[in-house]
């Protein structure tokens with residue numbers, strides 16, 4: 001591997017990771033989305049695939065200019081220029097019906113003639129769209145986009161374009177690192193098969209070019225190619241809205257490897273954040289109905305007990321004490337599953353206590369989100385106090401190293 005652009009060992013190690021990823025992927029069905037020169041030329045960009053529509057009967061897109069369609073596997077053109085205003089796509093056993101144009105294919109790609117013209121659900125996207133149809137003729141719509149463009153879309157949606165400059169830059173590095181970690185993961189497991197990330201909380205919230213401001217673009221440029229690593233390896237740089245006073249361990253919350261950058265820290269920076277404290281009330285019937293969706297065997301709910309909690313206060317296990325067929329039982333549920341069964345928007349985190357008050361279940365808690373990795377509220381305050389993005393990242397990911405994780409497409413052009 002000749003890499004004359006290398007400036008340090010850290011860069012070399014990071015590039016090796018990405019090049020290995022690129023080289024392996026080039027042999028498989030994902031070759032189409034990787035630049036052909038990437039295996040020998042490290043300055044090529046990295047692209048990520050985001051599922052915008054998952055196996056729906058109909059998918060729609062829109063563009064204010066011409067586009068053409070190719071076969072996804074080899075990019076062989078299938079059409080001449082087409083008009084893409086409000087186009088509906090359907091699938092049948094014969095193939096795709098793209099606004100009346102019939103194509104006997106399994107996977108196709110839409111290319112706008114001018115960049116950033118493709119729209120879906122009123123939002124504009126950079127890159128291209130893929131369409132995949134399955135055996136039941138359901139459609140998957142994927143946005144394949146340069147990692148920098150994707151990172152801009154995540155920051156705009158995740159932390160807000162008006163945030164402090166250092167907080168935006170820290171978010172750019174975390175979002176980019178998270179994306180690369182997910183791409184590596186998908187490459188290894190092929191779990192999602194046709195895409196790398198979801199456009200929502202299951203991965204990172206991504207809304208194309210909506211909310212991308214000059215400040216957001218500047219944050220991505222300022223940190224171009226920078227990623228977080230631990231001992232030379234990219235890790236999943238989780239982040240969340242508000243920790244409430246302490247962040248938590250990725251090992252306990254997600255079952256990830258226990259490493260110092262994701263072990264959790266005490267956070268004095270978000271104490272006064274508006275979302276730090278919350279409470280949520282549920283009537284006994286509402287509580288029972290919501291829990292039953294998760295636990296079909298639930299009988300008549302008698303009590304709720306916190307069985308296990310982290311020293312930080314985050315709940316690991318809740319006991320649902322209920323009566324079924326005349327006998328009392330306790331069913332265990334993880335804190336994360338309990339939170340989501342009730343409503344992730346009302347029960348904002350797993351850091352809570354439960355009590356019965358005035359005939360209702362009252363949950364009182366701290367923070368918003370899973371609590372792992374960088375706390376956006378705290379990062380925002382650190383930025384306002386004049387700290388730079390590297391200081392913010394060092395604080396939230398102890399022992400994490402900043403390194404050039406890949407060389408963006410623009411460099412060297």
Ligand SMILES: [Zn+2]
Pocket residue numbers: 242243244245246267269270271375377378
């Ligand atoms: Zn915090």
